[in-house]
Amino acid sequence: MEQQQRGTKGTADVDRPAARRLHRESLVVLVLEYNTVLIFLAMLVLAASLSDVFFSRNNIFNLLRQVAGLAGMGLGMLLVILTAGIDLSVGSVAALASVMVAWLLGVLGLGPALVLTVAIGSLCGAVSGYLVAARNMAPFVATLAMMTIARGFAFIVSKGSPIIIADPRLNNFGSAYWLGVPAPVFVMVVIFGLVAFLLRYTVFGRIVTAIGSNEAAVRLAGVRTGWYKFAVYCISGAFCAIAGIISTSRTGVGSPIVGTGAELDAIAAVVIGGASLGGGKGTAFQTLLGVLILGIIGNIMNLMNIPGYPQQVVKGLIIICAVLLQGWRRNPEG
Amino acid sequence: MAKTYRVEIAGVSKSFRAVQALKDVSFNVRPGEIHALVGENGAGKSTLMNILSGVLRKDSGTIRMDGLPVEIPGPRAGRRLGIGIIHQELALVPALTVAENIFISRLSRRFGLVDWRDLNHRAGELLARTGFPEIDPRATVANLGVAYRQIVEIAKGLSENVRVLILDEPTSVLAPQEVENLFAALRILREQGVGLVYISHRLDEIFRIADRITVLKDGAVVRTVCPAEITPGDLIGLMIGRTLTAMFPHRDSRAGAEVLRVEALNRGGKVRDVSFAVRAGEIVGLAGLVGSGRTEILRAIFGADPKDGGTISVGGRRLRIHSPRDAVLNGIALVPESRKDHGVILNMSIRKNITLPSIGRLAGALGIIRQRKERSVAQTLAGKLGIKARSIEAEVADLSGGNQQKVVLAKWLGTDCRVLLLDEPTRGVDVGAKAELYRLISDLAGGGLAIVMVSSEMMELIGLCDRVAVVNRGGIAGVLEGAAITEENIMRLAVQKGTGGIG
Numbered sequence: 001m002e003q004q005q006r007g008t009k010g011t012a013d014v015d016r017p018a019a020r021r022l023h024r025e026s027l028v029v030l031v032l033e034y035n036t037v038l039i040f041l042a043m044l045v046l047a048a049s050l051s052d053v054f055f056s057r058n059n060i061f062n063l064l065r066q067v068a069g070l071a072g073m074g075l076g077m078l079l080v081i082l083t084a085g086i087d088l089s090v091g092s093v094a095a096l097a098s099v100m101v102a103w104l105l106g107v108l109g110l111g112p113a114l115v116l117t118v119a120i121g122s123l124c125g126a127v128s129g130y131l132v133a134a135r136n137m138a139p140f141v142a143t144l145a146m147m148t149i150a151r152g153f154a155f156i157v158s159k160g161s162p163i164i165i166a167d168p169r170l171n172n173f174g175s176a177y178w179l180g181v182p183a184p185v186f187v188m189v190v191i192f193g194l195v196a197f198l199l200r201y202t203v204f205g206r207i208v209t210a211i212g213s214n215e216a217a218v219r220l221a222g223v224r225t226g227w228y229k230f231a232v233y234c235i236s237g238a239f240c241a242i243a244g245i246i247s248t249s250r251t252g253v254g255s256p257i258v259g260t261g262a263e264l265d266a267i268a269a270v271v272i273g274g275a276s277l278g279g280g281k282g283t284a285f286q287t288l289l290g291v292l293i294l295g296i297i298g299n300i301m302n303l304m305n306i307p308g309y310p311q312q313v314v315k316g317l318i319i320i321c322a323v324l325l326q327g328w329r330r331n332p333e334g
Numbered sequence: 335m336a337k338t339y340r341v342e343i344a345g346v347s348k349s350f351r352a353v354q355a356l357k358d359v360s361f362n363v364r365p366g367e368i369h370a371l372v373g374e375n376g377a378g379k380s381t382l383m384n385i386l387s388g389v390l391r392k393d394s395g396t397i398r399m400d401g402l403p404v405e406i407p408g409p410r411a412g413r414r415l416g417i418g419i420i421h422q423e424l425a426l427v428p429a430l431t432v433a434e435n436i437f438i439s440r441l442s443r444r445f446g447l448v449d450w451r452d453l454n455h456r457a458g459e460l461l462a463r464t465g466f467p468e469i470d471p472r473a474t475v476a477n478l479g480v481a482y483r484q485i486v487e488i489a490k491g492l493s494e495n496v497r498v499l500i501l502d503e504p505t506s507v508l509a510p511q512e513v514e515n516l517f518a519a520l521r522i523l524r525e526q527g528v529g530l531v532y533i534s535h536r537l538d539e540i541f542r543i544a545d546r547i548t549v550l551k552d553g554a555v556v557r558t559v560c561p562a563e564i565t566p567g568d569l570i571g572l573m574i575g576r577t578l579t580a581m582f583p584h585r586d587s588r589a590g591a592e593v594l595r596v597e598a599l600n601r602g603g604k605v606r607d608v609s610f611a612v613r614a615g616e617i618v619g620l621a622g623l624v625g626s627g628r629t630e631i632l633r634a635i636f637g638a639d640p641k642d643g644g645t646i647s648v649g650g651r652r653l654r655i656h657s658p659r660d661a662v663l664n665g666i667a668l669v670p671e672s673r674k675d676h677g678v679i680l681n682m683s684i685r686k687n688i689t690l691p692s693i694g695r696l697a698g699a700l701g702i703i704r705q706r707k708e709r710s711v712a713q714t715l716a717g718k719l720g721i722k723a724r725s726i727e728a729e730v731a732d733l734s735g736g737n738q739q740k741v742v743l744a745k746w747l748g749t750d751c752r753v754l755l756l757d758e759p760t761r762g763v764d765v766g767a768k769a770e771l772y773r774l775i776s777d778l779a780g781g782g783l784a785i786v787m788v789s790s791e792m793m794e795l796i797g798l799c800d801r802v803a804v805v806n807r808g809g810i811a812g813v814l815e816g817a818a819i820t821e822e823n824i825m826r827l828a829v830q831k832g833t834g835g836i837g
Binding site: 201202203204206207209210213214216217218219220221222223224280281 | 636638657658659661662663668670675676677678679680681682686690691693694697700701702703705745749
C-alpha cells in the first residue's frame with residue numbers, strides 16, 4: 001500500500017544522486033528532442049556568417065513573406081501527418097485557390113471571393129477526407145488523386161495562363177504591413193497560433209495525436225475517429241487555399257502553376273520538425289521551425305547568388321541530417 | 335553422478351548497470367525432460383533464457399551442453415549448438431509458406447535456386463515428427479491459426495536439430511484444445527530426447543506437463559522441485575515470496591437488477607443466436623476454445639464489428655449500437671483482448687490514456703481541456719486502481735503488463751459505464767498482478783457493475799465467475815452455475831459436436 005502511494009504521488013522522495021542523474025539525462029533528451037531548434041540556430045549562425053545582409057530587417061521580412069504560404073501548407077500537413085495520414089494535394093489546392101481567387105475577384109468582389117476560395121480549398125480537403133475516413137482509402141492514394149484533380153481544375157479555370165488581378169486591395173495585401181509585420185506573415189502567425197493552440201489545449205488536438213499513435217484504441221474508446229480524420233483534411237485544404245491567396249496577392253496573378261512540388265516542401269518541413277510520418281508525434285512550433293529552416297536555405301543561397309539546383313541538393317541533405325538525428329534519439333543506446 | 339545433462343548452467347550471474355538480474359543461478363535440463371521455469375515478471379526468466387540462446391552474454395558462470403563447456407557469444411552460435419527458442423511473439427513471416435518459414439535461413443544456399451519439392455517434402459516430414467501431419471507445408475502462414483503457427487515454429491526448431499528447446503509462454507494465446515495439441519507435440523519431442531525449458535504463468539499446465547519445476551525470484555533460484563512434491567498454492571508462495579491464502583477474493587453473490595440483456599445476437603456465422611443476461615454485481619464468464627466466437631460476441635455487443643441481428647438492452651432499454659461510440663454513450667465498456675494493439679496508446683502518458691474516453695467531459699468551451707481537472711481525475715483513478723508508476727505523466731509503454739491493464743480499467747472507470755466487457759483481462763500478466771486484477775474485478779462487480787469476462791484460463795473462470803456460458807462454434811452450448819463450474823464441464827461443452835443453436 002505504501003509503495004502504491006509513493007508510486008502515484010510523484011517523485012517527491014527520489015534520492016538525490018538519482019535525481020541529478022535524471023536531470024542530466026533530461027538535458028540530453030531535451031537537446032535531442034529539440035534538435036530542430038539546434039538545426040535552426042545553426043542555420044541562423046551559418047547564414048549570418050555567410051552574408052552581412054541576412055539579418056537586415058528587409059531580408060528577414062522578405063524571407064518570412066516567402067515562407068508564409070509554405071507555413072500554412074506545412075501546418076495543415078502536420079495535422080494530417082499526426083493522424084498517420086499524408087496530404088499530397090496541398091500544392092495543387094493552393095494553385096486552384098490562386099486562380100480561383102483571381103477569377104472570383106472580378107466576378108464577386110473581394111470579400112466573397114476570399115470566403116469562397118477558402119471554402120473551395122476545404123471542399124477539396126473534404127473530398128480527400130471523405131475518401132480516407134469513410135471509404136477507407138489510403139491517404140496517399142486519395143490525396144494523389146486530389147492532387148491531379150485540383151491542378152487540372154486550376155488549369156481549366158485559368159485556361160492555362162495566369163489571371164492578372166484587378167483589385168488593388170488584394171495586391172496591396174501582399175506588400176502591406178499589419179502591426180509592423182508584413183500582412184502575409186501576420187496570417188502565418190495566426191495560423192501557427194491556431195494550430196499550436198488546437199494541439200496543446202483542445203480535445204481535438206489530443207484525439208488527432210492519439211489517432212496517429214493507435215487508431216484502433218481510440219475508436220474502441222468510443223471516439224468517432226472518422227470525423228477527426230475528415231476534419232484534418234478539411235483544415236489542410238483551407239490552409240492551402242490561404243497559401244494560394246497569399247501567393248496571388250504577392251505576385252498579382254492567379255497562376256495554375258503555383259505550388260508545384262510544394263507538397264514535398266511541406267512534408268519536408270514537418271519531418272525536419274521532428275514529426276513522425278507514422279503519426280502521433282510532432283508540434284506546431286517545430287514544424288514552423290522546419291518551414292523557416294527551408295526558407296533560410298533558399299534565402300541564403302539566393303543572397304550568395306547560388307543557382308536553384310544546388311539548393312535542392314542542400315535541402316535534401318538537411319532533411320537527411322534532421323531525420324538521422326531523430327533516429328539517434330529514438331535509440332540513444334544503440 | 336556421471337549423468338550428463340542436455341544443458342547445465344552453473345553459477346551464472348548477470349548485471350545490467352547497477353541491477354543484478356541473475357545471481358549465481360544454476361539450472362539444468364536432462365535429455366527427454368520438460369523443465370518448467372516459473373517466477374514473477376522480472377524474476378530473471380527471460381534474462382536466463384536470453385543468455386542460454388546467445389542474445390545476452392553472461393558475466394560469470396559456466397554453461398555445459400552434453401557435458402562439454404560451451405560459449406554462446408551470439409544467437410547464431412546458440413542455434414548452431416542446437417538451442418532453439420520459441421518466443422511469446424512468434425517469429426514467422428506471415429506471407430511465406432510453412433515450408434519456406436521452416437527453412438528460411440537455409441533457402442539461399444542452393445545455387446540461387448530452390449528445390450521446392452524437396453523443401454516441401456522435408457517440411458512435411460518434420461511436421462509429422464511433431465504429430466501434426468495435417469499441416470500443409472505449402473500453406474501460407476498468414477492463413478494458419480496461432481496454434482498451428484506454434485507447431486511450425488517447433489518444426490523449424492527440429493529442422494535445426496535442436497537439443498534444447500525453450501518455450502516462452504507458449505500457451506498464452508491458445509485455447510484448451512490447442513493446448514492439448516501442443517502438449518502432445520511436446521511429449522513427442524521429449525521422447526526424442528530433446529531437453530525442453532517451459533516458461534509459463536499457468537500453473538495448472540505446468541503441473542500437468544513438467545517433469546521438474548524451478549522457481550526463480552529476484553534473479554536467484556528459490557528451489558527446484560518435482561510437481562508431485564508441491565501443491566500449486568505452495569508454488570505460488572515460492573514465486574511471490576509469501577504465502578498466498580487465496581488467488582481469488584471471496585465474493586458475496588448479491589446480484590442486483592438485470593443490467594445487460596443480449597438477445598439472438600448474430601454476426602456472420604461467427605456469432606449465432608447468442609442470448610444471455612447479466613445482473614448488476616454479477617460476473618458472467620464466456621468460456622470456449624480460441625476461435626469459438628467469444629471475442630466476436632463481445633465486439634458485436636460493443637459495436638466494434640457490425641452485427642447481423644439481435645438486440646442489446648441496458649437497464650431495460652433497447653439500444654441501437656452501430657459503433658463503439660454508441661456503446662460507450664450507453665454505458666458499455668470493453669477491455670480488449672490485445673492490450674497493446676487495442677487497449678492502450680503506448681507512447682502516450684498514463685494521464686492521457688486514462689482520460690481518453692471521458693476527455694469530452696473534461697473540456698470546456700471550444701473543446702479546451704481543463705488541465706487541472708484532467709490531472710486530478712487521472713490521479714484519482716490511478717490511485718484507486720493502484721497503478722504503480724513514477725507519475726501519471728510516465729508513458730504507458732514503460733509499465734508492466736499488469737499496470738497497463740489497470741490503465742485500461744481506469745479509463746473506463748472515468749466514464750459512467752454500467753457494463754464491463756473483459757476480454758482475456760489477465761493475459762501475459764504475472765501471478766502477483768493477476769491476483770491484484772482479480773481483486774479489482776471483484777471489487778468492480780461489488781460496486782454494481784455487470785461484468786462479462788472472456789477467459790481461456792479455467793482457474794480464473796472457476797474462481798471468479800458467478801456463471802459461465804460456454805461458447806462452442808459461435809453459439810452458447812450451455813451455462814454453468816455455482817458448483818457446476820468445473821474444468822470438466824467447461825471442456826465437455828466447449829468441444830462437444832452439434833451444439834444447439836448452430837443449425
